[in-house]
Amino acid sequence: MMISPSENAGTDAVRSAAMRLPERLVKPSARSVSRLEFYPVDRQEPAAEIVTEDKIVDVETLLKEEEALDGRLRSQAEQMSAQVGTARSEAVVEARLLWEAELEERIAKERSQLQKVEEEFFQERTRYFAGVEGEVVKLALAIAARVLHREAKLDPLLLTGVVRVALEKVAKDSAVVLRVPAGEVEMWQGVFAANQESALKLVGDERLVAGECVLETNVGRVELGVSAQLEEIERGFFDLMQQRPA
Numbered sequence: 001m002m003i004s005p006s007e008n009a010g011t012d013a014v015r016s017a018a019m020r021l022p023e024r025l026v027k028p029s030a031r032s033v034s035r036l037e038f039y040p041v042d043r044q045e046p047a048a049e050i051v052t053e054d055k056i057v058d059v060e061t062l063l064k065e066e067e068a069l070d071g072r073l074r075s076q077a078e079q080m081s082a083q084v085g086t087a088r089s090e091a092v093v094e095a096r097l098l099w100e101a102e103l104e105e106r107i108a109k110e111r112s113q114l115q116k117v118e119e120e121f122f123q124e125r126t127r128y129f130a131g132v133e134g135e136v137v138k139l140a141l142a143i144a145a146r147v148l149h150r151e152a153k154l155d156p157l158l159l160t161g162v163v164r165v166a167l168e169k170v171a172k173d174s175a176v177v178l179r180v181p182a183g184e185v186e187m188w189q190g191v192f193a194a195n196q197e198s199a200l201k202l203v204g205d206e207r208l209v210a211g212e213c214v215l216e217t218n219v220g221r222v223e224l225g226v227s228a229q230l231e232e233i234e235r236g237f238f239d240l241m242q243q244r245p246a
Contacts, residue, residue: 141237159213179204181210182204
């Protein structure tokens, strides 16, 4: 490429000028450099805002509205707090009423169950005593029989009182025969020896044992022994038990 003498002269001039600049201007520096900003000549600066009376009134209105809103919010907060307190109190009362109702229901249920158990107990007790009462009577009579038989062996004249009571109920003109054990005839004769006018006749009976005797009259015969008396007592007990209401 060919360069004209004028272009070569310009290039040399730029080189010579660059060589004459200080080194700190030619070399890049580590220091930051602010950028320059350029504005057009016809730009207008913003004018200062003028506060008018209307704007002051608007500010006061806004402040009043803010205070009114704050008051309304405070009032609403107080109302809500009161409503919450009322609702809490009503909830406590309602919960207490529900708890009391549930408690009463449980008590009534337990009372009903107790009454049912009590009725069943009384019924079972009645059945039990009805079942064992006969056995108790038999046991008592068996014990009495053992005692009386033993007493009859120790005292052969144990039935004297029973015989005398039976003789008093017999008519005087009626023939009376008293059958006693054969080994006790003499003892019984000694008992009635003082009553010579009595129509009583003593007869020894080998079939009778100690504690047994039989009284025979014109109208019938009756056993006055211990066993016979106990059998009569037993029949009386069972008759009463059958007549007793259930």
